[in-house]
Amino acid sequence: MSSSRKALFIFYFAAMIEYVLAYTHQKSGFGSRRLDRSIDRIGSPYMKDSTFFPRRALWNRLLLPFALTTTCSTKLLDPQSAWAAAPSRVEGIGGGFDVRQPPLSAIKIPDVIYPASMEGLWSCERRIISVEGNSEQAREAWTALGGSKPKLFGPDQFEEYLTRFFIPPFNHPQTYTYNDSEAAGVARDRGFEILSRASSSRSVQWEVAHPNLLRYSQDGTNQQNRYVELLVVQRKSEIPTSSGFGFDELIRITSAAGGFIPGGIEKVARVQRKYRRALNNATGARIVEGIELVKTFRVLDGVAGIEMPTSTTKSMLRMSRPNTA
Numbered sequence: 498m499s500s501s502r503k504a505l506f507i508f509y510f511a512a513m514i515e516y517v518l519a520y521t522h523q524k525s526g527f528g529s530r531r532l533d534r535s536i537d538r539i540g541s542p543y544m545k546d547s548t549f550f551p552r553r554a555l556w557n558r559l560l561l562p563f564a565l566t567t568t569c570s571t572k573l574l575d576p577q578s579a580w581a582a583a584p585s586r587v588e589g590i591g592g593g594f595d596v597r598q599p600p601l602s603a604i605k606i607p608d609v610i611y612p613a614s615m616e617g618l619w620s621c622e623r624r625i626i627s628v629e630g631n632s633e634q635a636r637e638a639w640t641a642l643g644g645s646k647p648k649l650f651g652p653d654q655f656e657e658y659l660t661r662f663f664i665p666p667f668n669h670p671q672t673y674t675y676n677d678s679e680a681a682g683v684a685r686d687r688g689f690e691i692l693s694r695a696s697s698s699r700s701v702q703w704e705v706a707h708p709n710l711l712r713y714s715q716d717g718t719n720q721q722n723r724y725v726e727l728l729v730v731q732r733k734s735e736i737p738t739s740s741g742f743g744f745d746e747l748i749r750i751t752s753a754a755g756g757f758i759p760g761g762i763e764k765v766a767r768v769q770r771k772y773r774r775a776l777n778n779a780t781g782a783r784i785v786e787g788i789e790l791v792k793t794f795r796v797l798d799g800v801a802g803i804e805m806p807t808s809t810t811k812s813m814l815r816m817s818r819p820n821t822a
Contacts (some may be wrong), residue, residue: 592803595800596799606732610684611742612737613683617818621660622814625811637764638791659819662686680737699714710729740773766793767794782818784816
């Protein structure tokens with residue numbers, strides 16, 4: 498028996514003895530001095546006079562151990578401790594990933610690192626090669642991630658837009674090791690790229706200090722029923738080397754339900770890109786070629802089944818310096 502249960506048993510047993518002694522003393526008056534001394538040893542707060550023992554006081558005393566046990570067993574935890582102590586919502590779900598409460602280890606670096614040579618403005622050509630699985634879910638993910646012209650979604654469709662890379666501020670450095678020495682990398686301006694791909698005005702909220710969160714409105718307003726939120730909940734980054742660089746990000750897409758429906762609609766997409774540096778055969782100019790896979794998954798109550806995608810969109814990317822002439 499545990500120590501807490503032993504203490505509870507002794508407390509309850511002593512209270513019962515107290516009641517029996519008090520009742521006997523009240524009815525017969527036998528051995529009043531001895532009974533008074535026994536009651537004093539028990540220390541009842543309700544019995545200053547041995548002839549007075551209210552029924553409510555008795556029940557309060559008998560039930561007190563249970564109330565104390567319930568109260569004392571409650572622990573106050575700070576939010577981080579409570580989050581860490583809470584059981585995982587995906588326990589027992591094969592391949593499940595909680596996009597509402599992702600583990601802290603899911604994002605190991607603040608942002609994707611690109612080589613320093615990519616600093617500045619680039620023109621990006623995107624061509625969709627194939628769409629497999631649920632084409633409607635694939636189109637919705639393509640639209641939420643920046644695509645704005647429906648006619649440009651589909652095999653052999655071509656899209657061109659501007660993107661840019663910048664040196665992060667000193668308090669958010671992007672460094673990596675290249676040829677046994679430390680090199681300074683650059684970051685992609687996600688907000689600028691979303692604006693560049695839009696066919697109409699958009700209101701975009703994105704900060705360098707918080708690169709994992711991007712929020713924009715489809716029609717350029719700040720209306721709550723028109724927003725789309727992109728949140729990176731998992732990231733793996735391939736550090737730039739002579740063979741290339743890339744990343745793998747799991748993104749939670751939340752869009753307004755619209756109308757009078759509260760909350761938002763959750764979708765999940767995995768964006769995987771692999772880049773390599775090359776030269777333009779015609780001009781000899783430096784270019785960056787890449788391949789992109791965008792996968793969608795089923796989401797139920799904030800848990801995504803990331804082992805089995807519902808759709809896969811494959812695209813080819815080609816970046817070159819824009820012609821400023």
